[in-house]
Amino acid sequence: MSRTIKLGAWPLLRHVVLLAGALVVLAPFIWMLSTASKPADEIYSSELHLIPHHFALWENLREAFAKADLWRYLLNGLIVTVSIFALQILIALPAAYALAKLRFLGRGPLFALVLFGILIPPQATAIPVFLLLHKLGALDSYAALVLPFTISVFGIFLMRQFFKTVPDDLIDAARMDGISEFGIVWRVMLPTAIPAVTAFGIFSVVAHWNDYFWPLIVLNSPQYYTPPLAVAHFRNAEAGTNYGPLMAAALVIIAPLVIAFLLAQRRFIEGITLTGLK
Amino acid sequence: MARIELSAIRKSFDTTDVLRGVDLTIEDGEFVSLVGPSGCGKSTLLRIIAGLEQQGSGEVRIGGEPVDGVRPSQRNLAMVFQSYALYPHLSVFDNIAVPLRMKRLTTLERLPLLGRLLPNRYRVEREIRQEVEHVAAQLELSAFLGRKPGQLSGGQRQRVAVGRAIVRRPVAFLFDEPLSNLDAKLRVHMRAEIAQLHRRLQATFIYVTHDQAEAMTMSGRIAVMIGGELVQVGRPAEVYDNPRDIRVAEFVGSPKINLLPGQIRSDGAVETLGQRIGVATKGIAQPCRVGVRPERIQVGSGPFVGHVVHVENMGAEAFVHLGVEGLATPLLARIGDVRELPMLGSALRFGFAPDAVRLFDAAGKRIEAHAAPAAVRTLEVASV
Structure with a gap:
């Protein structure tokens, strides 16, 4: 590389500010990584150091897996997030198609209701939904974790906006070819909307993988615990908080999301920008 | 092959009358162009014939049978759209095969994985492959069967859209401004191709365009529509030479x-x-x-x-x-x-x-x- 890069004062300053911002965001993760790699005596020692003197990540991981059934919690997380996402798509796509492309009485008010639904925070409806699940006898089960999130107004809104950009001719062509309206949703709209579905998938999976609030209030039995609850479980262990294994467990729990993101990074960002532009 | 009769077709969107009583009979095997300035209702009329739009009143008959309430696919018409309307996620082969698969395979047989296990599917798929390849060869698309529409030029996409229309052997072809997205040179070329296609297939063609030159050069008869009414219907030379209305005189002919x-x-x-x-x-x-x-x-x-x-x-x-x-x-x-x-x-x-x-x-x-x-x-x- 013979080309020299000249940095003016302003670009330099910009990069310094950006780096500082990145550091603030990354600091907890770095600290988590550091703590997970330290033996107990180093964690509790008064001096602060980032690099552990004695590298104890494997011991901490072994202890974390020994203390709790981490595989089980990861599997729970997978079951819950995949079920939620699949059901959300199952409901949001036909709804969005109807709102975007079919002409029927009351479409405007219905769409206004969808928009209104986005404004309602999930915490506001938590207690009624909790009572409903209680009456149904569905508390403390996978159903309690999945059912309240199957209708995503955000998903309906996002997909509807995307479907608006699909030319009407394509739908008419499908009708001429003999594809039914539901067939159009799954065979024509879904494949063209893959970028939007991907973007929505990221939001949905990340939100429900990391959700702490809802599993905490509907679950009692540890066998249904989702990953965030499992981490909290470590903190409440009777012998007092053991930060090394706790951080190691946290590491295990965020790992699937980080790995998935790294693997599909380009597609993810493509999806988000695509839906943003259109 | 069929004769298409329209009688007293009316249509309004909200309070605007788009069609004000259109009567037109299109003979079997005829090439008729519906031509008029944009917004004159010609595309709406075509969509009513196709069944994509319901007329307010009046009747459409295809081959003597009234088709009101008959679904678009059941009318056995094929339509070529202005934007080609190819399925972007399917290859050229699959795009052309869609109408055949929808017609000949049951819902169960169309299922992605399970369908493959059914014995009938294999046989039907082989027939479909033969027919699609035959059509592709006619349209010089054989080399592109594996490509996606995004990898094709405008003229090739146009041909795929035409291929998807002919493969189902419809009773009539409907064209909705199919050439307006092409550049001027290609448009003249495709004009000749479509006219040849009509001579070869001997099928009923209804062609909507706002370009009077397209209508004049290809069709046996042109129907000039202005403001939701058919102002004049006749052979191109006759309409050009003997306009019944000043709007027809002004619209037909360039300059x-x-x-x-x-x-x-x-x-x-x-x-x-x-x-x-x-x-x-x-x-x-x-x-x-x-x-x-x-x-x-x-x-x-x-x-x-x-x-x-x-x-x-x-x-x-x-x-x-x-x-x-x-x-x-x-x-x-x-x-x-x-x-x-x-x-x-x-x-x-x-x-x-x-x-x-x-x-x-x-x-x-x-x-x-x-x-x-x-x-x-x-x-x-x-x-x-």
Whole structure:
């Protein structure tokens, strides 16, 4: 590389500010990584150091897996997030198609209701939904974790906006070819909307993988615990908080999301920008 | 193959009447163009024939059967759209195969994985493959069967859309401005291809376009639609030569017909720009409009004088724009020999034969006129 890069004062300053911002965001993760790699005596020692003197990540991981059934919690997380996402798509796509492309009485008010639904925070409806699940006898089960999130107004809104950009001719062509309206949703709209579905998938999976609030209030039995609850479980262990294994467990729990993101990074960002532009 | 009859078709969106009672019969194997300015309702009419839109009132019959309430796919028509409307996620092969798969495979057999296990599917798929390959060969698409529409040029996409239409062997083809997304050169080429396709298939074609040149060059009959009504239906030459309405005269033909203000005298003689033009009519004294096609204007001699304001040399022919006193817009005259073009700004005499004149009344309706038998040509010329 013979080309020299000249940095003016302003670009330099910009990069310094950006780096500082990145550091603030990354600091907890770095600290988590550091703590997970330290033996107990180093964690509790008064001096602060980032690099552990004695590298104890494997011991901490072994202890974390020994203390709790981490595989089980990861599997729970997978079951819950995949079920939620699949059901959300199952409901949001036909709804969005109807709102975007079919002409029927009351479409405007219905769409206004969808928009209104986005404004309602999930915490506001938590207690009624909790009572409903209680009456149904569905508390403390996978159903309690999945059912309240199957209708995503955000998903309906996002997909509807995307479907608006699909030319009407394509739908008419499908009708001429003999594809039914539901067939159009799954065979024509879904494949063209893959970028939007991907973007929505990221939001949905990340939100429900990391959700702490809802599993905490509907679950009692540890066998249904989702990953965030499992981490909290470590903190409440009777012998007092053991930060090394706790951080190691946290590491295990965020790992699937980080790995998935790294693997599909380009597609993810493509999806988000695509839906943003259109 | 089928005859398509439309009777008293009306359609309105909210409060606007898009179609105001359209009657049209399209014979089996005929190539009819619906032509008109944008917003005249021609696409809506086509969509009503296809079944994609419900008419407000009136009846559509295909092959003698009323098709109201029959789903688009059951009408067995094929449509080619302006945007081609190819499925972007499917290959050219799959795009062409879709109508056949929808018709011949059951829902169960179409399932992605399970369907493969069913014995019938294998047999039907083999038939479909043969037919798609046959159609692709006809349209010179064989080399592109594995590509996605995004990897094709505009003309190739157009051919895929046509392929998807012919593969199902419909009773009639509907074209909705299929060439307007192509560049000018390709459009002329595809015009010839579609005309050939019609000759080969001998099927009923209904072709919607706003481009009168497309309609004139391809179709057996053209139906000029303006403001939701069929104003004139006839062979292209007839519509061009014998427009029943001033809007038809203006719409058909490029460049546009020249319209001069005129006056019908009480003796039936017609005057324009202060000159009698050797045309007589039976009508009463009234103001009128005198229409003359650019190619019927004779330049070099005649009772009128104009100034050359612009010359368009197309190579094979040229159009001279003449500024004439008493006319708001320049008058256009075609000159066949481009080697003898007049100078800009020069004064030019011009005239036209009585049989070149098409007369319209103030409301735009055609007035029948004939050459005045013993017309005394006034040769005096207003000095300009």
